[in-house]
Amino acid sequence: MKLYQFDAAPSSKRVEKFLKETNIQVETVQLNIMEGEHFKEPFKTMNPFNCIPFLELDDGTVISETLAICNYLEQISNSEIKLFGENTKEKALIEMWNRRLENDGYLPLFHGARNKFEMFKGAVIPGTRTDFQQNIAVTNWAIESAKTLLTRLDAHLQSLEFLVCNKLTVADITGFHTLRTADRVGIDLKRYKCAFSWFCKLEQRPGFQESAQLS
Numbered sequence: 001m002k003l004y005q006f007d008a009a010p011s012s013k014r015v016e017k018f019l020k021e022t023n024i025q026v027e028t029v030q031l032n033i034m035e036g037e038h039f040k041e042p043f044k045t046m047n048p049f050n051c052i053p054f055l056e057l058d059d060g061t062v063i064s065e066t067l068a069i070c071n072y073l074e075q076i077s078n079s080e081i082k083l084f085g086e087n088t089k090e091k092a093l094i095e096m097w098n099r100r101l102e103n104d105g106y107l108p109l110f111h112g113a114r115n116k117f118e119m120f121k122g123a124v125i126p127g128t129r130t131d132f133q134q135n136i137a138v139t140n141w142a143i144e145s146a147k148t149l150l151t152r153l154d155a156h157l158q159s160l161e162f163l164v165c166n167k168l169t170v171a172d173i174t175g176f177h178t179l180r181t182a183d184r185v186g187i188d189l190k191r192y193k194c195a196f197s198w199f200c201k202l203e204q205r206p207g208f209q210e211s212a213q214l215s
């Protein structure tokens, strides 16, 4: 089994934190997406979505999508740390938070960044290189959606150390990267005091220390 990553990319950083927090070991191969390695064979055919991360199983099956990869690794590992939850109720609550965070924050902001920054010109749609133009209206919509989410998150985190289940879960990792991307597109995180404090505490965890600095 091999995990294809580019350590500097946010999606890889989400998987990296998951692996560190669960102590799951997996052989990792770096694909430099800045140099287009993921568009070269055999990777292009292995993962036609042309994005990292993706996991190649020993039987040749390829699993892409950060959360699908982490969920699979958790299920096949014997790690006692279960970031996707230990029982049906925990699993549902974690899934709920993950979906809220991704739908209202992480994904809009991810596309907001791709529609704003110079480095994404010609690569607006993930896993493509085309002349499709960036559109700042997408970024503005993303900022508005994320601000609504952050207000709700801030209220939710007033008396909690973690988002759900009173312990670190994969939802905290998704949430951490949502705030990081919010900061990147220009949202003032300090306006969301409780959410910002939660974010700063997560940042200090040993499992959140990153091998590549660019995010």
Ligand SMILES: N[C@@H](CCC(=O)N[C@@H](CS)C(=O)NCC(=O)O)C(=O)O
Residues within 6 Å of the ligand: 009, 010, 011, 012, 033, 050, 051, 052, 053, 064, 065, 066, 067, 123, 125, 126, 127, 128
């Ligand atoms: N929804 C996917 C997103 C994957 C994704 O967009 N990865 C980016 C890096 S963060 C990528 O590989 N981009 C390469 C490209 O756009 O060419 C996931 O969560 O895994």
